[in-house]
Each structure stands twice: as C-alpha cells, then as structure tokens.
Amino acid sequence: MGLFGVTKDMGIDLGTANTLVYLKGKGIVLREPSVVAVNTKTGEVLAVGDEAKKMIGRTPGHIVAIRPMKDGVIADFDITEKMLKYFISKVCSRSAFTSPRIVVCFPSGVTTVERRAIDEATRRAGARGVELLEEPMAAAIGAGLPVNEAMGNMIVDIGGGTTEVAVISLDGIVTSQSLRIAGDELDKSIISYIKRKYNLMIGERTAENIKVTLGSVFDFERVKDSIVDGHVVHGEDVVDTMEIKGRDLLSGLPKNIEIRREEVREALHEPVMNIIEAIKNTLEKTPPELAADIMEKGITLAGGGAYIKGMAELITHETRMPVNIAENALDCVAIGAGKAIEYASFGKRR
Numbered sequence: 001m002g003l004f005g006v007t008k009d010m011g012i013d014l015g016t017a018n019t020l021v022y023l024k025g026k027g028i029v030l031r032e033p034s035v036v037a038v039n040t041k042t043g044e045v046l047a048v049g050d051e052a053k054k055m056i057g058r059t060p061g062h063i064v065a066i067r068p069m070k071d072g073v074i075a076d077f078d079i080t081e082k083m084l085k086y087f088i089s090k091v092c093s094r095s096a097f098t099s100p101r102i103v104v105c106f107p108s109g110v111t112t113v114e115r116r117a118i119d120e121a122t123r124r125a126g127a128r129g130v131e132l133l134e135e136p137m138a139a140a141i142g143a144g145l146p147v148n149e150a151m152g153n154m155i156v157d158i159g160g161g162t163t164e165v166a167v168i169s170l171d172g173i174v175t176s177q178s179l180r181i182a183g184d185e186l187d188k189s190i191i192s193y194i195k196r197k198y199n200l201m202i203g204e205r206t207a208e209n210i211k212v213t214l215g216s217v218f219d220f221e222r223v224k225d226s227i228v229d230g231h232v233v234h235g236e237d238v239v240d241t242m243e244i245k246g247r248d249l250l251s252g253l254p255k256n257i258e259i260r261r262e263e264v265r266e267a268l269h270e271p272v273m274n275i276i277e278a279i280k281n282t283l284e285k286t287p288p289e290l291a292a293d294i295m296e297k298g299i300t301l302a303g304g305g306a307y308i309k310g311m312a313e314l315i316t317h318e319t320r321m322p323v324n325i326a327e328n329a330l331d332c333v334a335i336g337a338g339k340a341i342e343y344a345s346f347g348k349r350r
C-alpha cells in the first residue's frame with residue numbers, strides 16, 4: 001500500500017484509433033491517436049500521437065505514418081513499444097520515483113499469443129508490473145455499471161478496430177463476442193462506396209470525417225430529434241449533405257462532389273448490420289434471468305461508435321431493448337482500466 005504514494009500506477013486503453021492513459025488519483029491525463037511517424041531510411045521515430053496523425057496521407061516517400069495497432073491487436077510490435085514508451089514517459093516525466101504498474105486492456109477475442117504481445121510490449125515500454133484486463137469489462141466498469149452485482153449488465157463497445165459485446169454479472173463475463181468490425185471498417189465501407197459510385201478515391205481521414213459529420217445509420221426522416229454525442233439535436237440542425245474532396249480515378253485529377261446522408265447510410269449498412277447481428281447473437285446466448293435484467297436496464301453503448309447518429313435507435317429498433325449511451329463513451333475503457341488498479345494483483349497472489 002505504501003508504494004502507491006510514489007509510483008504512477010496507470011490504466012491504459014491501448015486502442016486501435018486512440019490511446020488513453022488514466023493516472024491513479026488524477027483521471028485521464030493523455031488522449032492521443034495511436035499513430036507513429038517513422039523515417040523508413042533511418043528507422044527513427046519522428047512523431048507520435050497528435051503530431052503523427054496530422055501527417056497521415058501527407059508524408060514524403062521516406063516518411064510513413066504508421067498505426068501500429070490493427071483490429072485491436074499489435075500489428076507492429078517495435079512501433080507499439082516505442083509509442084507506449086513515449087506516452088508513458090510523457091505522463092511520468094516529473095515526480096515518478098519508480099516505474100509504473102499498468103493495467104492495460106485487450107479485446108476479448110484475441111489469441112494467447114496476441115495477449116502475450118500486449119503484455120510484453122507494455123513491460124518493455126517500462127512497466128514494473130502489468131495486468132491485462134478484458135476491454136468489455138473495463139468499458140463496463142468505466143461506464144459505471146454495477147458489474148459486481150448478481151445482475152445482467154450488457155455493454156457494447158464500438159471502437160476503431162473491434163466491437164466488443166458482453167454480458168457481465170458478478171465480476172465475470174457471462175457471454176461475449178468480439179468482432180473485428182468497428183469504426184475503421186465503417187470508414188473503409190465509405191471509401192469503397194464512393195469509389196464504386198463516383199469513381200472518386202478519398203483518403204482515410206476524409207472518410208472518417210464523413211462518418212462523424214454525415215454518418216447516420218437510422219432513418220430519421222420521420223423523427224424530428226436525434227441524439228448526437230449524448231445531446232439532443234433538433235431535426236433541422238442535422239446536416240444532410242456534405243462536399244467532399246478526392247481524386248477522380250478516370251482523369252487522375254482532384255475533384256469535389258456532394259454526398260447525401262442517405263448515401264452514407266447505404267454505405268454503412270452492411271458493417272452496421274454485422275454489429276447488430278453480434279448483439280442479437282449475444283442476447284440469444286444470455287441466460288433468461290440476466291436477459292430480463294437487460295430488458296429492464298437497457299444495453300449500454302461505449303466507444304467512439306456509440307456516437308454514430310442513429311446507432312442507439314437502430315439497436316433498440318432491432319432488439320426491442322432500451323439503449324443508453326455511456327457518459328464519456330470514448331473514455332470508458334481507460335477509466336475502467338484505471339479503476340481496476342485497485343483490484344489488480346500484478347501477477348502476485350492477493
């Protein structure tokens with residue numbers, strides 16, 4: 001117990017899109033994109049996080065902006081380790097007397113080898129002790145669900161690389177599903193839709209911007225108000241078209257086109273229905289008593305995907321269950337990891 005005062009114990013959400021660090025006693029102290037810019041000639045890391053993200057799609061030949069995490073797991077081990085080292089040193093720079101103990105999250109669908117890679121990269125980045133925590137459990141704790149009670153809690157965490165669906169009761173995952181379809185896949189669907197329909201090539205960042213600004217997965221035509229980022233937005237305030245820039249594949253030249261909300265909904269249909277299927281499958285496998293609890297309390301949505309317009313409404317429409325968007329949906333996993341420090345054994349028997 002005495003050591004807690006001098007160490008910087010932390011919870012890390014090592015995400016495909018964003019990495020968040022929760023420092024014990026302080027809350028979230030770092031939130032940056034999981035991106036690293038590397039000079040391929042020298043192997044030197046040029047920038048990490050926000051700085052590196054700005055470089056995506058804009059680098060000269062010998063500089064690449066890498067996203068070392070893919071589908072929720074480590075795609076590039078060395079770069080992940082360097083990125084973690086940078087983030088940890090950024091939050092520990094002052095007043096850290098000893099290296100930190102870290103609770104780090106992993107998607108529930110990963111293999112033992114992938115788990116070991118996350119553990120190893122965190123140790124090599126400077127952790128004294130590492131404890132791995134399943135992402136849906138962290139998200140549920142961070143969303144404030146009573147995970148330790150004998151009661152069905154359902155969490156749907158739609159991140160960048162993975163969607164985690166889980167039913168939790170008495171501190172354990174009763175049933176879960178992890179699918180590698182989430183925000184990134186939605187971006188890819190927008191890219192291929194626009195390429196197919198308009199012969200226009202757009203970049204990843206443009207696609208993400210379209211998803212966030214114009215993306216909608218439920219037909220609000222007849223519904224006046226919707227929920228955006230947890231706030232009610234009145235029908236007339238919702239933008240319905242957007243001008244986008246890309247490269248015309250026929251002429252090879254830059255070109256602008258205008259796309260409509262319905263088109264984005266069409267583009268997102270398939271991956272979104274895969275997410276809905278996973279939710280339905282998990283509900284089907286949920287024991288009846290717990291399903292009754294969920295029916296009463298609702299499904300909790302977390303992760304950046306919780307903010308996709310119409311997502312909550314579509315899930316309710318398809319499952320007949322009430323849906324709540326977690327407060328601080330983007331931060332739930334990191335907050336949950338941070339809170340779990342209290343209970344972590346860091347490899348020792350408690």
Ligand SMILES: Nc1ncnc2c1ncn2[C@@H]1O[C@H](COP(=O)(O)OP(=O)(O)OP(=O)(O)O)[C@@H](O)[C@H]1O
Pocket residue numbers: 013014015016017018019071072158159160161162163182183184208211212215229302303304305307308309329330333
């Ligand atoms: N307002 C929004 N509307 C739609 N999508 C959003 C919004 N804000 C963020 N996103 C999307 O959420 C995703 C990132 O979510 P989050 O930070 O929870 O993922 P992550 O933890 O990095 O990924 P993973 O959990 O898969 O490792 C991105 O795909 C981003 O485009």
